Amino acid sequence: MLSHFDVHLFLHGPLNNYGMLVHARETGETAAIDCGDAGKTLAALETTGWELTEIWVTHHHPDHTAGVREIKAITGCYVRGPEQGRSLPITDLDVEYWDGDTFLFAGHAVDVIATPGHTLDMVNYYLPDQKAVFTGDTLFTLGCGRIFDGSPALLQQSLKRLALLPSETLVFGAHEYTRTNIAFTRQVDPENLATKERIARFEKLLDSGQATVPVKLAGELATNPFLRPDDRGIRAALGMPDASDEEVFARLRQIRNEF
Numbered sequence: 001m002l003s004h005f006d007v008h009l010f011l012h013g014p015l016n017n018y019g020m021l022v023h024a025r026e027t028g029e030t031a032a033i034d035c036g037d038a039g040k041t042l043a044a045l046e047t048t049g050w051e052l053t054e055i056w057v058t059h060h061h062p063d064h065t066a067g068v069r070e071i072k073a074i075t076g077c078y079v080r081g082p083e084q085g086r087s088l089p090i091t092d093l094d095v096e097y098w099d100g101d102t103f104l105f106a107g108h109a110v111d112v113i114a115t116p117g118h119t120l121d122m123v124n125y126y127l128p129d130q131k132a133v134f135t136g137d138t139l140f141t142l143g144c145g146r147i148f149d150g151s152p153a154l155l156q157q158s159l160k161r162l163a164l165l166p167s168e169t170l171v172f173g174a175h176e177y178t179r180t181n182i183a184f185t186r187q188v189d190p191e192n193l194a195t196k197e198r199i200a201r202f203e204k205l206l207d208s209g210q211a212t213v214p215v216k217l218a219g220e221l222a223t224n225p226f227l228r229p230d231d232r233g234i235r236a237a238l239g240m241p242d243a244s245d246e247e248v249f250a251r252l253r254q255i256r257n258e259f
Helices: 038-048 068-075 152-163 178-188 193-207 217-223 232-238 245-257
Strands: 005-012 017-024 030-033 054-056 078-082 095-097 102-105 108-114 123-127 132-136 170-173
Touching (some): 030 038, 038 068, 152 217, 152 245, 178 193, 178 232, 232 245
Parallel strands (some): 030 054, 078 095
Antiparallel strands (some): 005 017, 017 030, 102 108, 108 123, 123 132
């Protein structure tokens, strides 16, 4: 999937969280993207045979952090996460990052992109030479995160930043919400042929028990309603032809909350 890394996905939790292990083939280093369930993470490590060396925390919500302390105690791994003081604290971090920071993982740069909106402490991890981004609860397949302690304007700005990444970037969202996002997208973007074709592919994957993660950013730019508030078809479906992009985005998020 990636030129220097293998990614292992596993589902856990009532919110269809994706646990993710990122393994460097050359060095054997392994990072977990968040750790909401210690038992499932340990099981995934046993399945893969990989040894955990790091955890990269995206934000403070318990379904992303509840297993961090136990896993750190068992494996001795190093824990990276967002700069503290913006939301509820995250315990057991060894280092804190915010927008523009960079660190090395197995000799490869990892750029930290702050994407507040879902929460105020949300960060995403972008591997530029792999063209892969781990978006936590900011950007999902055909969707985006629900707003907790941010605002529609803040989340929209964060999504605009992700939209500037190379279009071939692989997006690893942290939840499998695609069935619900399909229903939402059909309502707000009913005439887009690209959307219809992409939905059909996702439904086949889901019906066969496969993941819809990762996806290419190009597909999201073409079909994800939250990345297209300026789209005439979406505006027509919402009855908001002359509204601002910010107003359309806020209405889209309000409608998605009802699903």
